[in-house]
Amino acid sequence: MDLKADDLPPMKVVWERVARAQELYYENRFGEAEALMDNAEHPFYLTFKANLVAQRAALTFERDEIKDAVEKIEHAKVALEQFRRSDGVLQSAWNWIAGRNFDDFTDNELNSEVAYAEMTLIKSMMDFIEGESLLNFMKGAVGISRSYQLYKEMYGYFTNTKRDIDPTLVSSVYFGYGTFVLYLSMIPQKILSMLEFVGIHGNMDEGLQILTEGEASGGLTADLCALVLLHFNMMICNFVRIPIDEELTDKLLTKYTTRYSQSVIFSLLAGKRCMTLQDAAAASRIYEEALNRNCGEWPFMRFTLHLELTWSSLAQGKWEEAVYHAKVQYEESNRSRTFFAYLQMICHDKWRPSDVEEAVRLAKLVPTHQLTIAGKHLHIEKYSIRKARSYLANGHHLFCPVYECLYFFGLTSCVDRGRRSIMIREIQDAIAAIDSQPNYPGYQVDDKCLGRLLLADLYRLDGDVSAAKAELETLLQSEDSLQMDHMISPFAYFELGYILAEDGKRNLARAHFDTACNYSSKVKSFTLEDTLLMKVTTHLNRLERQMVLRSQ
DSSP: OOOOGGGSOOHHHHHHHHHHHHHHHHTTOHHHHHHHTOSSSOHHHHHHHHHHHHHHHHHHOOHHHHHHHHHHHHHHHHHHHTTSOOOOHHHHHHHHHHOOOOTTOOHHHHHHHHHHHHHHHHHHHHHHHHOOSHHHHHHHHHHHHHHHHHHHHHHHHHHHOOSOOOHHHHHHHHHHHHHHHHHHTTSOHHHHHHHHHTTOOOOHHHHHHHHHHHHHTOSTTHHHHHHHHHHIIIIIHHHHTOOOOHHHHHHHHHHHHHHTTTOHHHHHHHHHHHHHTTOHHHHHHHHHHHHTSSOSSSHHHHHHHHHHHHHHHHHHTOHHHHHHHHHHHHHHOOSOHHHHHHHHHHHHHHHOTTOHHHHHHHHHHGGGGOOEETTEEOHHHHHHHHHHHHHHHTTSOOSSHHHHHHHHTTOGGGSOHHHHHHHHHHHHHHHHHHHHOTTOSSOHHHHHHHHHHHHHHHHHHTTOHHHHHHHHHHHHHTGGGOSSOTTHHHHHHHHHHHHHHHTTOHHHHHHHHHHHHTGGGTSSOOTTHHHHHHHHHHHHHHHHHHHHHHHO
16 A cells, blocks of 8 residues: 555544544444544554454454454554654664654654554554464564653653644543553562663553543543543552542543443443442443443443443342353353353352252363463463362362452452441351361361451451451461462462551551562462552552652
C-alpha cells in the first residue's frame, strides 16, 4: 500500500470517522465499527481496526484471531512508517543520547509517531500471547521498551511545548504514558530495578494524575483514559487493597454510562462499582440486563458478563447460579478453561455436596486445558490444577474452597456483612471438624492455617482487628509444619503487615511485607506468588511515599 500525504483526507474528516467508529464500539455494534475502518484511505483507520481486532484476540485466545491481529498490526505499522520522520544514523544516535526534538515535526508526523507507539505496544502484547519461546518473550520485551520510550519522549514534549497540539493527540499520549507509569508501579522491585536501568519507571500517583489529565483533555482517547482509571479503581484497588478514589470513580461512571447508556463495557464497570459497595444483588441485575444486549458479534463480552455473574452469585451464596455461569464459560470460551472447570467444580460441590461423581469428573478435566502465555502457565491455572489434584488425592475433600477462592482473588471485601457472618460460622465449624475426625482426609495443619487466614480476613473486614491479629499470629506458630500449602504463610505475613501499616506502625509493617516478598528464598516457589508480589509491592511503595512525605 502506497499512500501519499497529499492524497489523505483532512484530519478533521479522519477524526470524525474514528469518533463514529468509537461510538459504534461503545454501542456494542462491534462489526459496524470494524467495517467503518475497513479501508486504506488513511493509516489511522488501519490502526483503529488493528486495535479492535487485537482486543478481541487477547480476550478470546483464539489462535486464528491472534494471527489475524498480528497481520493487521503489521499492516498498520507499514502504513504508518510512510509518514514517520526518517532519521539518519547520526541523528538516531543523537536522539538516543539527548532525546528527540519534535518542534519541526509536522502534524502528520506527530500523529504517526503516537499511532506507531500504540501499534508497537499492542504487537508486543500479541508476541507474549502468541508464542511460547524465549525469542517471542524477548521480542515482546524489546517492543514494550521501545513503545515506552516513544510515549515518554512525546509526553515530555507535550508538557513543555507552547505549540497548539490536537486534543486527540494529547489524550493518546497521556493514555499510553499514564497507563505505563501506573501499572509499572506494581511490578516487584527486583524487576523494576532492571527496567529503571534502561530508563523505565513506575509511579502510581504520577500515572493516575496523567490519566486524569488525559481524560479531561476532551480528545478521542479520553474515553480510554477513563476506562483505565475505572479499571484501576474498581478492580486493581479492590484486589491489592488500597483506597478507591470514590469521587472520581462515581463522576466518571455517571459521565460515561450517561453518554453510552447501552454500552456493555461501561455496564460491566457499573456492576463492579456495585460489588465494591457490597451490593452483589444490584451487580447481578446490571450484568443480567447487559446480557440481553448485542454481545453476539464479540462473544467474549458475554463470557466476561458470565464471569462477573459467577462472582456476584458466589458473593450472595447462590451456588446453583454460580455453577451455571461457570459452566457457560467452560463450555463456550477458550479463556482459561482450566480455571472455569475448577470454579464449576467447587461451586457444584457447594451446591450439591452429595454429588461426588460430578465433582470428580470436573476435577479430572481441570488439568487438560492449561494455557501458556509468554512461555509460562497462568498462575490461576497452576493454582486450580494443584487444588483439583489435592481434591482427588485426599478423599474428595478441600477446605472451604469457595471461600478460599474469594479470598485469593480479593473478593471477600465485596461480600456484605450478613453473608460474611455465615462464612465465619462455616469456617469455624470446618476448623472444629478437623480435630473431631480421627481419619481427617486432608492435611490437618495446612487446613487449620488456611481457615485462620480466611477468618483473619473476615474479622478485619468486620472491624475486629485484634481477633484478626490473633488468628494470624496463631497461624504463623505452625508455619514450619505446613506440608503442601506453603503460600499460606507469606499471605499471613502480608495480612499482618497490612494491619500494622493501617495502625501507623510502618517499620514493623515493612518488615512483614519484606518477609512476604522474599518468602520464595525459604521455599523454592509457592502458588499465587505473582499475586502476592503485586499486593506487597503496591504496599511497600505506599509506605515509601508516606515516609518521604513525613520527612518533607
